[in-house]
Amino acid sequence: METLDWIILQVTLVSIVVYGVWKTRGSKSVDDYVLGGNDAKWWTIGLSVMATQASAITFLSTPGQAFHDGMGFVQFYFGLPLAMIVICMVFIPIYKNLKVFTAYELLEKRFDLKTRTLTAILFLIQRGLAAGITIFAPSIILSAVLGWDLRTLNIIIGVLVIIYTVSGGTKAVSVTQKQQMFVILLGMFFTFFFILGSLPSDISFSEALKIAGANEKLNILNFDFDTKNRYTFWSGITGGFFLALSYFGTDQSQVQRYLSGKSIRESQLGLIFNGLLKIPLQFFILLVGVMVFVFYQYNSSPINFNPAATEAIENSEFKEDFVILENEHNAILREKRMVKNDFSTALNLKDYDAIEQARLEMVSLNEKEEQNRQAARVLIEKADPVIETNDKDYVFIHFILNNLPKGLIGLLLAVILSAAMSSTASELNALGTITALDLYKRNVKKDLTQKHYVNASKAFTLLWGIIAILIACVANLFDNLIQLVNIIGSIFYGNVLGIFLLAFFIKFVKGNAVFIAAIFTQVIVIIGWYQDWMSYLWLNAFGCSLVILIAILIEGFDRMMKGVQEN
Template sequence: MELIDWIVLAGTLAFIVIYGYLKTKGSKDVKEYILGGNDAKWWTIGLSVMATQASAITFLSTPGQAFHDGMGFVQFYFGQPIAMVFICLIFIPIYHKLKVYTAYELLENRFDLKTRKLAAILFLIQRGLAAGITIYAPAIILSAVLGWDLKTLNIIIGILVIIYTVSGGTKAVSVTQKQQMFVIMVGMFTAFYLVLSFLPEDISFGKALKIAGANNKLDILDFSLDTSSRYTFWSGITGGFFLAFAYFGTDQSQVQRYLSGKSVRESQLGLVFNGLFKVPMQFFILLVGVMVFVFYQYNNSPLNFNPAAAAAIENSQYKEEYQHLEKEHEELERKKKMAQEHYSAVLDVKDYEMIVAGKNRIQAINKIEREQREKAREIIEKADPSIETNDKDYVFIHFILNNIPKGLIGLLLAVIFSAAMSSTASELNALGTITTMDLYKRGFRNDRSQKHYLNASRWFTLLWGLVAILFASFGSLVDNLIQLVNIIGSIFYGTVLGIFLVAFFIKFIRGNAVFFGAIVTQLLVILIYYYFIHRYEAGEEKLGYLWLNFIGCALMIVISLFFELLNRSRNVINR
């Protein structure tokens, strides 16, 4: 990185932190700190909700996901717009009517205190883990690529977020996220424009799409009923719907964004905005990854994009074997470039048989390349089992650092840091709020002043920030980071959503049945995850993780219903 990149990166991050601190410091009471004074407009809510969901993992992992597997990942988001409608009609009016600080307050009103605490604890577990990952994800990748110290990066990201989040609370999070979303979108559009400009002169955007299509990167819809497939139309509409329904309806990191709305209408418009633009945004980010794939059809790419892998090979007994594979890869890339140029030429001729022959040739070459990459991963694993061989998270950052002009590298790194800060700030804000209002105030100190709870919220937010940094410092990279966050959410969200649906729609089920039903359900979901997903290699699972959201929700309703009926039958017998 050059001096101009450092100036752009540091200047962007400093502006966001200082602006957020000065704009929102000095909350008068806990209500203003947690709910931001209830004066947020719909566009602030919409952008804040999007920024909370769009972590650095999104902008690091998603392009790499598209590079390797194509556009099919977008199906994951198909259920989200539908979920937004239900949340606008059901959750938002109830939250505003009850004037709650947290999503779990209403569970005490409907059931009892122990159910409220259980839901809060489930949230703290899964969101506490996710907070560490959202710091760790960009830190480990930037550390590997730039040679920066990992723990130092974790501390830098964490402290930047803590400064304005602890100071200004919810309003600071919402205010800074508008700037962060602006930086993110400018950076992604810049990357998209640049990757297209780097393609050969005769390769238009239309031709680039045809080249991507010839390599099966534009296969967006999969209508198969295979439940072991991670991303299908049906898993997106069902599992994706339940995940989004639970995340936006019951996860405090999102609920707190729209609880700060000026009115029910402002909150609803903010979520509708998110529902309308989230799928196109993810589609665009995946498209950037597909265009990076097309770029590497004409330009040399490493056998493995993780630079730590090359370093591990260099100092191992497998060095010569890997170098031989690299020479084969270089020769194959030369053939691939020639095949792509031939395919581009026959597209202009518009001869169907020649186009099909050219497409088949490209697919054959790319099949061999995938086999080479798999051999490379096997060699890397033998050289150093601790090195992450799945390089999806490194593809986009490798493209940025090796091809983007000076100055713009700083901008795109600012995108990654901004995304990390925006999602982490929301999580810390929510974790501090839940700890204060659902556990500390309700369980230990319910007779203190507003000032006391304001200070407690700040201290708990600071504490969770330090916990997130600590977790990030001792985390480990597994598979694809964006999938890891969604897997963690899928394990817990179904149970929590089931609790809320029972609260809203099955009025005769009482607190004890829900409490014990939730415990049993959560244990069953963890067992299902372990035996049908965790024990298998990626792509070989017996069940796609998105289905855990639907299964957890359904089990929660059925089991709590069973406990309620069992309890009533006992009461009848005892009479």
């Protein structure tokens, strides 16, 4: 990194923190600190909701996901617009009319305190883990690529977020996320157009798409009914719907964003804004990853993008075997360039037989390349079993550091760290609020002053910030980071969503039945995930349906037994 990159990175991050503290200083009431004074406009809500979901993991992992597996991951978001409609019609009016500070406050009004407490604890477990991962994700990758100390990075990101989140609460999170989203979108657009400009002069954008399509990177829709297939149209429209409905409808890190709205209409418009833009945004981020793939069809790429893995091999007995694989990899890349030229020539001549022949050759070479990469992963694992061999999360950052011009590198690193800060800030804000209001206020200290609960919220936010940093310092990479966050969410979200749907729509079910059903459901879902009964996305629908069914059965059995006793 050059001096210009360091200046851009530091100025961007420090400016966001200082602006957040200055803009939101002086919160004196719970309403100001937790709900931001209820004066947020729809565009602030929409950007804040989007920034909360778009963590650093999104901008590190998603392009790498597209590089290796193509655009199919976008199906994960197909259920989101439908979820936004349901939340706007059902959840927001109920929350706003009841004037709740947290989503779980509603559960005490409908059921009882123990159900509210249990659901809040489920949220704290999964969101606390996720907060640590959103810090850890950019830290471990930047540490491996730049040589920075991992724990120091975890602490820097965590402390920056803690400063303005503790200081200003919900409003600080919302106002800084607007700036963070601007930086994020600016950086991604610059990167996209830089890639297009870096392709050979005779390769247009449309031809780049044809090359990506010929390499099976543009296969967006998969209508397979196999529930173990992670990304299909059906898993997105059902499992993705339940995940989005639970995340945006019951997760306090999102609910707190739109509870700060000036009115029901402002909150609804903010979520509709997110629903309309989220899929195009994810499509664009995946497309950037596909363009990185096209870029590396004409430029050299490492056999494994994780520099720590390469270093481990260099210092092991498997070095010579790895060099052989690298030479084979480079030979395949040279063959691929020749086939790409044949493909481009055939496209220009509209020779369809030649186009198909070149396409089949590209597919065959891609299979050879993947086999070679897999053989390299096996060697890396033998050299050091601790090193992460799956390099999806390293593809984009490798491209940034090795190909972007001065200044743009600093901007893209600012994108990654800004995204980490925005999502972590929302999570810490929500964790502190839930701990203070749903656990501390209702179970420990009741009926104290507004100032006391504001201070308690700040203290718990600080505590969760420290916990998140500690989790980040002991975390390990897992397949693909964006999948890890969604897996953690899917284990808990279905159960929580089912509890809320029982509260909204099934009036005869009471608190005891829901409480018992929620405990049984969580145990079964964890077992189902561990035993790999189904793809993690389906766990959302499974958990939601299961808790509803068990609660209805328990309530029905309880009523039947009471009827027998009365007779």
